[in-house]
Amino acid sequence: MTRDELHQALAAKHGEAVQARFEAGAVAVCGLGGLGSNVAMLLARAGVGRLCLIDFDRVEPTNLNRQHYFPDQIGRPKAEALAESIRRAAPFCDIILHTVKLDPENAPALLADFPIVCECFDRADQKAMLVETVLAQLPGARVVAASGMAGLGTANTIQSRRVSRRLYLCGDGVTDTDTTPGLYGTRVAVCAAHQAHTVLQLLAGEI
Numbered sequence: 001m002t003r004d005e006l007h008q009a010l011a012a013k014h015g016e017a018v019q020a021r022f023e024a025g026a027v028a029v030c031g032l033g034g035l036g037s038n039v040a041m042l043l044a045r046a047g048v049g050r051l052c053l054i055d056f057d058r059v060e061p062t063n064l065n066r067q068h069y070f071p072d073q074i075g076r077p078k079a080e081a082l083a084e085s086i087r088r089a090a091p092f093c094d095i096i097l098h099t100v101k102l103d104p105e106n107a108p109a110l111l112a113d114f115p116i117v118c119e120c121f122d123r124a125d126q127k128a129m130l131v132e133t134v135l136a137q138l139p140g141a142r143v144v145a146a147s148g149m150a151g152l153g154t155a156n157t158i159q160s161r162r163v164s165r166r167l168y169l170c171g172d173g174v175t176d177t178d179t180t181p182g183l184y185g186t187r188v189a190v191c192a193a194h195q196a197h198t199v200l201q202l203l204a205g206e207i
Helices: 003-014 014-022 037-046 078-089 107-109 124-137 184-205
Strands: 026-030 050-054 094-099 115-118 141-144 160-165 167-171
Touching: 003 014, 014 124, 026 037, 026 107, 037 050, 037 078, 037 167, 037 184, 050 160, 094 107, 107 124, 115 124, 115 184, 124 141, 141 184, 160 184, 167 184
Parallel strands: 026 050, 026 115, 050 094, 115 141, 141 167
Antiparallel strands: 160 167
C-alpha cells in the first residue's frame, strides 16, 4: 500500500479535512504500558502523522494481558518494540523514540515539538510530575492524562472531561491498584480509547 492509498482509505472513513488535520498532528505518548501502548496504536491507525514514544522500561511477561506487546518482544525496550508494531499497522507514521525516564529536567526539551502530550504513567507521583511540568514549562502544549481504571467494575464510569484550559482527564478518577484489586486489559483499554479519542478531537478542532 502506498502513502496515498492509505490516506484515501482513512479519508473515506474520517473525511478529507479531518484526515488532513490528523496527518499534520504531532503527539507525545509518555509511558508505554497498558495506557500508552494502546493510545499510540490507536493514534497511529487513525493516521496521526508524528508520534513521540517515551518509556525507559522493557517488556515483561506480566505486561501481556493489557499492553500492546507480544511474547517474542519480552526483554526488549518498550519504545522499540511498540515502534516495530506500529510500523506494521501504520507504515508512514513518523515515529521518534526515547528510551529514557522523564523528569522535570529533560521533559521540556524532549516534548518541545509536541503540542499534545498524553500522560500514560502508572505511578501517581510520575503522573503529577508530568502534568505539572508540561503545564508550567510548555505553555503551548495540552495534556491528556488518565486516572482510575483498575478493577472489574463497570467500564461505564470511565469518562473524559476537561479539567482546565489545557488539561483533559480520562478515567473514573477513583480506582487504582492500591485500593481496587486487579488490572484488567479490558478496562484499561477503555480508558486508553478515551485518551486517544480526546486527542483526535483536539487535532480535529472539535474541543
